[in-house]
Amino acid sequence: MKVLVIGSGGREHALVWKIGQSPLVEKIYCAPGNPGTATIAENVALQVDDLVGLLAFARKEAIDLTVVGPELPLSLGIVDLFEEHELKVFGARQNAAIIEASKAFSKDLMKKYQVPTAAYEVFTEVTPAIAFLDKLGIPVVIKADGLAAGKGVIIAQSRTEAVAAVKDMLSGNAFGAAGARVVIEEFLRGEEASFLAFTDGKNIVPLASAQDHKAVFDGDQGPNTGGMGAYSPAPVVTPAIHAKAMAEVMRRTVDGMAAEGRPYRGVLYAGLMIDGDSVKTLEFNARFGDPECQPLLMRLKSDLVPVLLAVANGDISRVELEWYDQAAVCVVMASQGYPGDYPKGDVIDGLEAAAKLEELVVFHAGTAMQGGKIVTSGGRVLGVTARGKTVREAIERAYRGVAAISWKGVHFRRDIGSKALK
Ligand code: AMP
Ligand code: GLY
Numbered sequence: 052m053k054v055l056v057i058g059s060g061g062r063e064h065a066l067v068w069k070i071g072q073s074p075l076v077e078k079i080y081c082a083p084g085n086p087g088t089a090t091i092a093e094n095v096a097l098q099v100d101d102l103v104g105l106l107a108f109a110r111k112e113a114i115d116l117t118v119v120g121p122e123l124p125l126s127l128g129i130v131d132l133f134e135e136h137e138l139k140v141f142g143a144r145q146n147a148a149i150i151e152a153s154k155a156f157s158k159d160l161m162k163k164y165q166v167p168t169a170a171y172e173v174f175t176e177v178t179p180a181i182a183f184l185d186k187l188g189i190p191v192v193i194k195a196d197g198l199a200a201g202k203g204v205i206i207a208q209s210r211t212e213a214v215a216a217v218k219d220m221l222s223g224n225a226f227g228a229a230g231a232r233v234v235i236e237e238f239l240r241g242e243e244a245s246f247l248a249f250t251d252g253k254n255i256v257p258l259a260s261a262q263d264h265k266a267v268f269d270g271d272q273g274p275n276t277g278g279m280g281a282y283s284p285a286p287v288v289t290p291a292i293h294a295k296a297m298a299e300v301m302r303r304t305v306d307g308m309a310a311e312g313r314p315y316r317g318v319l320y321a322g323l324m325i326d327g328d329s330v331k332t333l334e335f336n337a338r339f340g341d342p343e344c345q346p347l348l349m350r351l352k353s354d355l356v357p358v359l360l361a362v363a364n365g366d367i368s369r370v371e372l373e374w375y376d377q378a379a380v381c382v383v384m385a386s387q388g389y390p391g392d393y394p395k396g397d398v399i400d401g402l403e404a405a406a407k408l409e410e411l412v413v414f415h416a417g418t419a420m421q422g423g424k425i426v427t428s429g430g431r432v433l434g435v436t437a438r439g440k441t442v443r444e445a446i447e448r449a450y451r452g453v454a455a456i457s458w459k460g461v462h463f464r465r466d467i468g469s470k471a472l473k
Contacts, residue, residue: 052356055080055109057099057129058120059333060384061416061434067092068386068412069348072355079114084293086425087415099124101130109138116141118359122198124154125337129315141359143317148337149309154234155196156205157335164307166300168332169324170290174392178193180217181276183235189213190238195220197229204275206238208449241326241335242287242470245343246296249358251367255301256358256398259350259374260288261343262470267390269466276390276421277431280467282380283346286468287325295330296323316362319361320398346379377410380445380468381436382453387419387460389430394460395419397427401456411452412436427458442471 052075054335056066064087067079071091082105084094097104100106109117119125119142128145143150149241150157155173160166173181184191184207194218197204203226220230220457243265247258262285269275288296300321308315318341320336339347341421348355352373361367386393402425405413414436417429435452446468453463 052076052235053078053080053112054356055082055112055114055117056120057082057105057117058089058145059085059088059099060085060341061075061431062070062125062344062415062416063120063418065345065348065436066089066120066339068414069355070118071350073354075354075356082108082393086415086418086420098269100404102127102129105129106132106136109133110136115139116356116363117352117362118142119465120338122151122336122338123277126198131181139360139363142318143315143337146313147315147317149313150197150308150335151337153196154194154334155197155232156432158234158306160238160307160311161332164303166303166307166332166407169233169237173232173234175221175232177218177221180221180235181214181232181331183412184213184217185236188294192236192238193220194216194234194236195226195230196232196234197226199226199229202275203229234297235468239324239326239333241324241329244285244288244323244325245281245429246288246300246323247340247343247347248301249362249367249370250307250317250319251362251365252309252316254367255297255305256367256372257293257301258295258300258347258371258417259283260285260293261340261347262287263340263343264467267463274390276385277384278340278342279385280381281340281342281346281463282445282471283343283350283467284376284378285471291328292330295328300332307320316365322420331349334337334399342381342383342434343436345381349379349412349436349438350377352374375438377438377440379438379442380442380449381414381434381435382449382463382467383431384433384435384453384456384461384463385431386427386429387462389462393430395426396421397458397460399425399427399432399456399458403436405452405455408448410439410454411435411448413452413456442468
């Protein structure tokens with residue numbers, strides 16, 4: 052088989068790495084990919100939003116399966132387009148990817164189908180929005196409706212901050228059109244977990260549990276990022292919490308989407324807030340989480356390709372996933388300044404030394420090849436991911452890898468996984 056993976060982050064490197072282990076696969080392409088995917092796949096210089104170019108490439112190369120990593124092409128309808136041309140593709144169709152592309156849509160869906168979530172309302176005007184946030188009190192959560200690369204959520208700790216966020220979003224200054232509508236919601240306390248499942252629109256096969264670290268600094272301080280590290284399994288997802296998440300979140304959402312005429316096929320990612328035995332949904336994503344995908348795929352024992360094919364074919368009733376007992380931890384190495392502005396083009400040292408470490412893979416995200424050297428080219432640069440018999444061992448291994456790698460201005464959190472040790 053020939054497989055095309057779309058995207059260029061740590062998630063896509065992890066997908067290419069896992070797909071590359073399948074005996075079913077002869078050749079992998081990655082568009083546009085990065086220097087990490089280039090060691091396994093052939094990178095193709097096509098951007099993720101170039102739907103016409105990607106379609107032409109897939110037809111010309113007779114690609115047997117296309118796997119879509121990021122949300123942007125899903126929300127642009129790449130799956131619909133490929134299906135119209137009878138190409139097999141893994142991912143949510145446009146009318147289902149809206150579950151991530153519009154927070155107002157997903158909140159209304161949750162309300163309609165009794166999926167537990169924070170109290171909220173949707174606004175397009177400043178005055179009623181401020182009246183509602185005054186009713187909720189501080190802290191309060193303000194979310195841009197549309198896609199904002201994981202940065203469209205403000206947790207306001209003062210009324211001044213809340214009012215400024217609402218005005219910034221609704222005026223279009225922050226996030227452009229994505230902020231033309233805002234969701235204002237109740238602040239929830241607890242511990243977060245990422246709950247992912249494959250679904251064909253009817254059957255649901257959950258992945259192992261995972262937890263992300265969204266804030267940029269240790270101790271969950273500072274602004275939210277796309278994710279500074281992740282681990283699996285997440286002890287906060289006890290068997291009771293798992294059962295509740297399956298019944299009240301996944302089942303109701305998959306059935307609700309089908310009832311809305313938007314059958315969901317792909318991987319559905321629920322961001323959960325867990326507090327005692329309460330499980331509430333913070334958001335949905337229509338794709339694999341990044342960095343969660345990296346530790347999850349390192350723990351997956353089953354061949355991923357038949358699973359992706361079964362989803363693409365619309366029947367996962369016979370899919371079973373097998374996992375390694377080991378834990379896996381991913382530490383993201385980022386550019387200084389991320390999630391704000393950051394420098395690019397700094398030479399990364401130590402990748403060869405890190406590659407020699409056992410049970411460890413350095414997944415590339417924002418890297419580029421320049422004059423024969425690998426340099427930084429994005430906010431999240433590498434995902435150093437390791438397996439261990441326990442979370443503690445996986446943490447130690449991952450940080451051994453991190454210690455081997457350096458560049459000018461590297462930033463990473465030193466507490467990834469520590470919540471799992473409590
Ligand atoms: P979202 O993109 O909606 O998941 O929001 C990004 C992050 O903001 C989440 O992972 C949480 O850390 C935080 N967050 C979102 N909604 C809430 C909420 N209602 N209460 C507390 N934290 C939240
Ligand atoms: N790590 C969070 C996300 O992928 O949205």
